[in-house]
Amino acid sequence: MTALGSRVWPGVGPSVLAVPLGATEQHGPHLPLDTDTTIAAxxxxRxxxxVPDVLVAPALPYGSSGEHAGFPGTLSxxxxxxxxxxxxxVRSADHFAGVVLVNGHGGNLAVLRRAVRTLREEGRRVLAWSxxxxxxxxxxxxxETSVLLRLRPADVRLEAAEPGVTTPLPDLLDRLVAGGVRAVSPNGVLGDPAGASAEEGEAVLAAWADALAAAVHDWLGR
Structure with missing residues (x-):
């Protein structure tokens, strides 16, 4: 049993706490609003x-999603x-051996870096990973479409999937910052879901899980 929420307090030892950090925001016309939270969780x-002695906290389903405010359903x-x-x-988690913030939303990155800097300056043991x-x-x-086909296929509307803008994100940033995602992609998609499959989604998840576990092992010095 690795879910923190299902424990009673005497069963919470000096474990590492993994916190899924997601978002509630549009993911095109074909993916659910909680896609990022699902992936982080x-x-x-995994x-x-x-990694031994890791407890998983309840997911934080809201983040910094202002760039998606032009689409209904987005909450930021x-x-x-x-x-x-x-x-x-993280300050409240002093009784844990450390906290790993596992982020599923790119819009949270700048905030995450600032928060981790503050916490480390206070001497707290925290790692952020995306x-x-x-x-x-x-x-x-x-x-993301492949990953959701692997995790929640019933919630993927493949019949509504359509390409968005495929210009690399760094080349879109100025317009995106000025007008949000809607200004660069009317359907909210940055990429093309064509060819997505559950098999590819599992391969992506496995690679991400490998990278995350390696980062945590390094952080713990194991």
Whole structure:
């Protein structure tokens, strides 16, 4: 049993706490709003299966998603609120051996870096990790569609899947920052979901889980 929420307090020892950090935001016309949270939670679950003494916290399903505000269903708590939540959450976890923040949403990255810097300056043991991917397939494209086909196939509307903009993200940043995702991709997709499959999704998840476990082992000095 690796889920923190199912424990009673006498059963919580000096474990490492893995916190899934996600978002609730549009993922094109074919993927669910909680895609990033689902991915972060699955990676934490796999981490707990590979690294001893890891407990998985309940997922944080809201992040900094202002760039997706032009689409219905997106909920964002903004950068300052997210930073405050992360700092206070890790401060409250002093009885754990350390905290790993497993992030599933690219829009959280800048906030995550600031929060981790603050926490480390306070002497707290914290690691932040995010999956890597192709610069032309960053949101609701082939990678995320494949992963969701592996994890929650009933919630993927393949009949509604359509390509978005495939320009590499660094070349879109100025327009994206100025006008949000809707200004660069009317359907909210940054990539092309064509060719997605559950088999590819499992391969992606396995590679991400390997990288996450390796990062945690290095961090723990094991």
């Amino acid at each position: 699955e990676l934490c679950r 981490l707990a299966g590979r 708590i903004g950068r300052s609120a997210l930073e405050h939540v992360l700092v206070e959450l 999956p890597s991917g192709r610069a032309d397939d960053t949101h609701a494209g082939r990678t």
